[in-house]
Amino acid sequence: MRFQLKTWSVSHARLMRRFYILFEQLLFSLFPLWRLIGFKRIGPLITSVEKNIKKFLFDCQMCGHCVLDKTGMSCPMNCPKQLQNGPCGGVRIDSMCEVDGSMRCVWVEAWRGLSLLGTTADSDHINPPVDHLLHGRSSWLSIAFHQELPRPQK
């Protein structure tokens, strides 16, 4: 079921991305409101909304630096090797994952999503290594209010 919904989200990459961007803009346009309430108070709420929606749609792992719009709405954190930059050389001939044979390779899915979006050129983009300090934090908040959120300290 989990895999099916993820697959559905990639199949509807266009819709998903529009939804995603809209949500981001909505968050951003409500900036004064968030400021009024206070980021400390609103942060956990937004994080929890993000977590649940994205878990449902993309099997989100809350890595804290979402790249879904660059990966055809297929989350690379679901790759057993958490590859950020494309498929490994172990993908099976039927496009299934090398490690978990019951799952389609997330990067095969990403390529499908990018093709649907007509932006396969995005696959050029080099994603930096995962910043484990950001784990569990909201990507939406950090994208929308980049300046306001201090990077977690050691």
Add this chain to the structure above:
Amino acid sequence: MYFYDEPIPGAPLPILPGHVSNGRFERVLRAGKFAVTTELAPPDSVDRNEVYRLARVFDSYVDAINVTDGSGANCHMSSLAVSALLTRVGYSPILQVSCRDRNRIAIQGDLLGGATLGVSNVLCLTGDGVDAGDHPEAKPVFDLDSVSLLGTVKIMRERSSFLSGRQLDSAPRFFIGASANPFVPPYDYRPLRLKKKIDAGAEFIQSQYCFDIDRLVTYMNQVRDLGLDKRCFILVGVGPLASARSAGWIRDHVPGVVIPDAIVSRLLSAKDQRREGIKICIEMIQQIREIEGVAGVHVMAYRQEESVAEIVKTSGVLEDRVPWHPQRDQFAAGPRLAEEKNECN
């Protein structure tokens, strides 16, 4: 082949203009020669002579020796230790670094250590999942991926710093390599993935086993269209199959190796399957050599290492070139080395 400024075995070569490393392997490629590399599987022992025994079978037939890093997620002597042993007698090892077992702290430390011990080439790999190996219960690390590992090596070399930005007192001079697998899906993504690796820092590429020339030709057409063959040296992986049974086993157990049915049935119908496997490999090399944009072959012959010399020799790809090996300098270059030593004195 000989370089006019070749020093004592084991000592690093001077870095020529347009070169990035002190290594012999980069020299061969940049000289436009069709290069041959092979693979050494580190032993499960503490016997350094075994390492040298394993290396010796390739003498005078290969330009560089890849030292695998826990290949197939199986535990063996470390690639760093074996590479260091090989540099001591002058071999040109390619240190394979996999992201599976070490995080960015350990990997960068090993890279500095490797460069200090005379390693000039590094191959950046993601690595097979732990499930493929003899310790499936181990924790998979995958802190970096192959692309960010490439970027890390490049940062260390070019900016003389760690990934964190902290400065190094001196930079490791690595010739940076990456792997490629044109033979598995998503096929159209593969050339772009290669581009990504080159953008991140890859200067040479070693591919997965090729048993399907048509697929390779299609891939290389796409690679040339993107101009990637001009930006890196591409070595195509080949290897002899010991039998139809072992082909079947590889198909089922080694991730990423695609063996077409035609190859398996050809092995099945052969009288001597082992010989047929070698023959197929030689034919493969000869066909690969004709493809524009290919700079060499990477001959992987796990448990058949002694067949590499024959394969390379029969394929004729070296032409009249004799790659460096420890004995060559002892005999052929004896007087020259003596002269050099006198000059040093």
